[in-house]
Amino acid sequence: MKYFFAFLTTCLLTITAAQAEQRTFGAGVTINETIAVSTILDKPEQYVGQQVRIEGIILDVCSKRGCWIYVASDRQGEKIQVKVTDGEIVFPMAIAGRLAAVEGIVEILDISKEQMIAYLQHIAEEKGQPFDPSTVKAERMIRLVGLGAQLLD
Amino acid sequence: MKWRKINNVIHRDLGYLCFGLTILYVISGIAVNHIQDWNPTYSITRSTTAVDLSGVDLQNNNTITLEVLSQLDEQSPLKNIFRVDANTLKIFVKNNNITVYLDRSEVFQEKSIKRPLLFEANFLHLNHAKKLWTWFADLYALALGILAITGLFVLRGKKGITGRGAWLTAAGILIPIFFLWLYT
Known part of the structure; x- marks a missing residue:
């Protein structure tokens, strides 16, 4: 029986070690040229539908499913969401604060005022931030449909 | 058989x-x-705390970081800092993402630990x-x-x-x- 538990412990330790080493997610990055996040946010129509590579610090990670991250823009106060298909890529929370290269397809979403209020209210509640629905208006959300990422630091 | x-x-x-x-x-x-x-994967604790940033140079991210980590008694390894905008600084330490609201002298902490x-x-x-x-x-x-x-x-x-x-x-x-x- 002691061999059985030793085997189980070894398995768990192996899994933990494997997770600690993960630096590449999904298909990784294949494009060499990096497009600044601010450039995409300024001219999204120029990039919509295109596969691009961005770089930046990961500001936030979806804590429940690891299905999105926010990457900081090169311009202060801005960020861009990278959304991946649930389960296809799973970002661990430990990568928040890390510098990463991310590849994905630029997408523009038209979001109604009601949808935006619900989304921002949920985020504000989760992050303990004040939220004023009266400041919200319908808007376009520019994001990447993520295909892969690579930690750079 | x-x-x-x-x-x-x-x-x-x-x-x-x-x-x-x-x-x-x-x-x-x-x-x-x-x-x-x-959350079936992480145990997450979120909290908001007041910090005293009087006398701290609010343009210097490193100084703010040292002061905030000291006041929070946060000793985990520092991963990164990022100035989001004039009033917001993000400090990333192991298992804790800290957002400092400089205009409100408040910090929001999101501590996450993997569920064993x-x-x-x-x-x-x-x-x-x-x-x-x-x-x-x-x-x-x-x-x-x-x-x-x-x-x-x-x-x-x-x-x-x-x-x-x-x-x-x-x-x-x-x-x-x-x-x-x-x-x-």
Whole structure:
């Protein structure tokens, strides 16, 4: 029986070690040229539908499913969401604060005022931030449909 | 060897082989089923705290970081700092993402710790590993299918598939069909 538990412990330790080493997610990055996040946010129509590579610090990670991250823009106060298909890529929370290269397809979403209020209210509640629905208006959300990422630091 | 004996040997040995992963998947399955109500992978604590930043140079990110970490008594390794805008600084330390609101002298902390066992169970069950694990998980699924089929023929007679077993098997098929009918 002691061999059985030793085997189980070894398995768990192996899994933990494997997770600690993960630096590449999904298909990784294949494009060499990096497009600044601010450039995409300024001219999204120029990039919509295109596969691009961005770089930046990961500001936030979806804590429940690891299905999105926010990457900081090169311009202060801005960020861009990278959304991946649930389960296809799973970002661990430990990568928040890390510098990463991310590849994905630029997408523009038209979001109604009601949808935006619900989304921002949920985020504000989760992050303990004040939220004023009266400041919200319908808007376009520019994001990447993520295909892969690579930690750079 | 008679076919039923072979069937029972397969059922018994596959049962032993599948035990560990089945229990792991049971734990993960229940945990993930209730993802709307809780976070099955991380234990997350969020809190807002007031900090005293008087006398601190609010243009200097390093100085602010040292002061905030000191006041929070946060000693985990520093990963990165990022000035989001004039009034917001993000400090990333291991297992804690700290947002400093300079205009309000407030910090918001999001501490996350992997749930022991559940993190590993979900890692395997939800196939975060990909690669070779995908094939192993396919084999496991196949083994479960064989377990189910061989299980039907373990006993013969009134308690076997021609007796009570038939009714229970039919019930097991009808239950998911009922829920499909109910919800679709």
